[in-house]
Amino acid sequence: MLTSSDVQILDERDPLSCFHDKFELPAGVVYLDGNSLGPLVRGVAERVRGLVEDEWGKRLVRGWMDCGWIDLPRIVGDKIGRLIGAAPGTVVAADTTSVNLYKLLSASLALRPERRVILSDFGNFPNDLYIIQGLIAQTGGAYELKLVDREDVSASLDENVAALVLTEVDYRTGYRYNMRELTDKAHAMGALALWDLCHSAGAFPVDLDNADVDLAVGCGYKYLSGGPGAPAYLYVARRLQDSIKPVISGWMGHEQPFAFDLDYRPANGILRNVAGTPHVLGLAALDTALDVLLEADLAQVQEKSLQLGDLFMNLVEDQLGNFGFIPVTPREWAIRGSQVSFRHPQGYAIMKALIAEGVIGDFRAPDVMRFGFTPLCTRYQDVWRAVTILKSIMEREAWRDPSYSRRDKVT
Numbered sequence: 400m401l402t403s404s405d406v407q408i409l410d411e412r413d414p415l416s417c418f419h420d421k422f423e424l425p426a427g428v429v430y431l432d433g434n435s436l437g438p439l440v441r442g443v444a445e446r447v448r449g450l451v452e453d454e455w456g457k458r459l460v461r462g463w464m465d466c467g468w469i470d471l472p473r474i475v476g477d478k479i480g481r482l483i484g485a486a487p488g489t490v491v492a493a494d495t496t497s498v499n500l501y502k503l504l505s506a507s508l509a510l511r512p513e514r515r516v517i518l519s520d521f522g523n524f525p526n527d528l529y530i531i532q533g534l535i536a537q538t539g540g541a542y543e544l545k546l547v548d549r550e551d552v553s554a555s556l557d558e559n560v561a562a563l564v565l566t567e568v569d570y571r572t573g574y575r576y577n578m579r580e581l582t583d584k585a586h587a588m589g590a591l592a593l594w595d596l597c598h599s600a601g602a603f604p605v606d607l608d609n610a611d612v613d614l615a616v617g618c619g620y621k622y623l624s625g626g627p628g629a630p631a632y633l634y635v636a637r638r639l640q641d642s643i644k645p646v647i648s649g650w651m652g653h654e655q656p657f658a659f660d661l662d663y664r665p666a667n668g669i670l671r672n673v674a675g676t677p678h679v680l681g682l683a684a685l686d687t688a689l690d691v692l693l694e695a696d697l698a699q700v701q702e703k704s705l706q707l708g709d710l711f712m713n714l715v716e717d718q719l720g721n722f723g724f725i726p727v728t729p730r731e732w733a734i735r736g737s738q739v740s741f742r743h744p745q746g747y748a749i750m751k752a753l754i755a756e757g758v759i760g761d762f763r764a765p766d767v768m769r770f771g772f773t774p775l776c777t778r779y780q781d782v783w784r785a786v787t788i789l790k791s792i793m794e795r796e797a798w799r800d801p802s803y804s805r806r807d808k809v810t
């Protein structure tokens with residue numbers, strides 16, 4: 400059995416331990432929900448304050464040029480590109496993941512006009528399925544959304560599929576797809592591959608260009624720590640950029656936004672996928688947060704994330720064997736993201752009790768307790784503390800407090 404001093408040694412040997420102090424966390428909190436809202440990075444508050452008081456306050460409209468606001472979508476996009484194996488000029492930061500998915504999926508359907516199937520899996524984040532459903536409704540039902548079990552995705556790729564739309568890491572279980580293999584298979588069948596990287600970027604290396612991915616989207620507020628409602632991003636492989644016809648053909652994606660031509664002409668390259676005016680406040684926060692992630696070696700980040708997950712699963716197995724937690728996250732490193740999850744019939748109330756005692760994870764219906772690791776910030780001792788408190792809650796049956804069963808608007 401592991402002891403708390405074994406865990407202390409893991410922290411002492413951790414090559415990423417110096418990053419812990421680059422985050423601001425309230426004292427006494429064990430934060431295991433960076434996969435839902437990344438923790439606050441030091442320096443972000445100052446950047447945003449400076450932007451508001453000095454740039455907006457003093458430069459006013461001149462800030463667009465003087466302070467480089469207008470270039471933030473591209474600058475932040477290129478920074479994100481370095482985390483996801485995307486060359487400069489293939490990523491832009493804009494809008495939300497939902498809107499970006501809508502934009503890129505519309506464009507990809509136009510690139511495969513003779514095909515009528517959008518393929519995804521039952522485990523995909525429901526939001527992504529809603530976006531696909533809305534788009535299909537807009538076409539008057541001209542397309543079919545085909546949902547299959549994850550084991551059947553590869554075999555379901557056939558010559559009717561226009562686009563394969565998957566989230567690389569399952570938001571509930573933490574299962575991770577083989578992006579390269581499925582992208583190759585999609586291409587072999589003539590389909591485009593569109594990946595959602597919400598639970599990937601910033602947690603482990605992603606290699607979009609090398610995997611020959613066509614299109615990708617992801618959000619800025621999870622592992623990228625851009626703050627609540629941070630701008631999202633989208634990726635278009637260089638080879639496809641000139642064939643994309645933006646469906647939200649706004650002026651910021653125009654070749655010359657300030658020529659005020661009556662006709663839309665798309666900008667060259669990735670910028671045509673920007674619809675309207677950039678969210679400067681959000682982009683500035685994300686821009687500063689990314690600088691910390693970019694200092695780290697993502698292979699080390701991934702290794703630590705998987706070690707943290709192993710530690711969590713081992714401790715639950717050792718210490719909470721009799722309390723009915725069913726692990727749903729794969730043990731194998733090759734197919735795991737940066738979280739561990741357990742099913743438990745009382746999962747909601749147990750998670751509420753944990754949060755009340757300072758261990759913040761989250762809950763996903765119907766019965767999944769989710770613990771995410773932000774490896775630059777999470778320490779091995781945090782995992783130890785989380786499991787110790789979880790054990791105490793189970794022994795005391797603290798979760799039986801009726802206030803813990805009341806469902807909140809956000810879980």
Ligand SMILES: *Cc1c(COP(=O)(O)O)cnc(C)c1O
Pocket residue numbers: 495496497498524526527566570595597598618631
């Ligand atoms: C978090 C998440 C989103 C979020 O989309 P928003 O438009 O930012 O609300 C989308 N897809 C997946 C897979 C996610 O995990």
